Amino acid sequence: MAYWLMKSEPTVFGIEHLQQRDVALWDGVRNYQARNFLRQMKKGDMAFFYHSNCKVPGIVGLMMIEREGYDDPTQFDPHHAYFDPKSSLAKPRWTGVDVRFVEKFQDTLSLNTLRAMPELADLPLVRQGNRLSLMPVSDQQWQVIWAHCKR
Template sequence: MAYWLMKSEPDVYGIDHLQQDGTTLWDGIRNYQARNFMRTMAIGDRAFFYHSNAKPPGVVGLMEVVETGLTDPSQFDPSSKYFDPQSKPEAPRWDCVRLRYVGTFATMLSLDALREQFSVEELPVVRQGNRLSILPVPDASAARLLTLLGPC
């Protein structure tokens, strides 16, 4: 099982939305590196839900990958802000995964707290200016995160 950190703005789609929905398509990713990370995900992988553009930003919950290799439907929807006119149904550019809500941590682990606990090599999200919405989390760092966050 691999671990990931996946960012979303809480006012757009937060951990409370996922808890209510149970599962969600992680669609709308329009960065090739983040897309490629999704392509390597496997069923059963876990992802830390990170609230970005929040005050403060930080890790708030845990998700599980339940479906992979899905075509992102938003790329074909002209009314979507994620519409990609260059993408064609016979050769889609953008993928997504389906995630299941696992839980919400009792307390958020803020970006400042993450920077105190982890180096850039241990947890890339602490790098100043990191804008990638999906990042791998090394096993040792995932274990430390789970210890710091406690059960959800």
């Protein structure tokens, strides 16, 4: 089983949305590096839910990969914000996964706190200027983060 961290803007799709829906498609990833990670995800993998572009960016909860990578349907829909005219049913470009809500933490584990953990120095999230929207988390990194999550 592998571990991941996945970013989303809470005004677009936050942990509360996932909590309400229980299972949701993680769509809209339009970056090849991130897409390739999506394709590596396996059912049962665990992922931290990270809120970005908000007042207190940080880890807010836990989810599980429910369904492995399949064609992100939004790429085909010309009326959708995530539409990609260069993609087609014959040659789809983008992948989504289904994620299942597991829990919401009592407090946000803020980016500032994460940056203060020396064990996370190699995590792309804490590096300056990083824009990768989802990334693998090593076993050791996971343990360190998990120990700080208020449950």
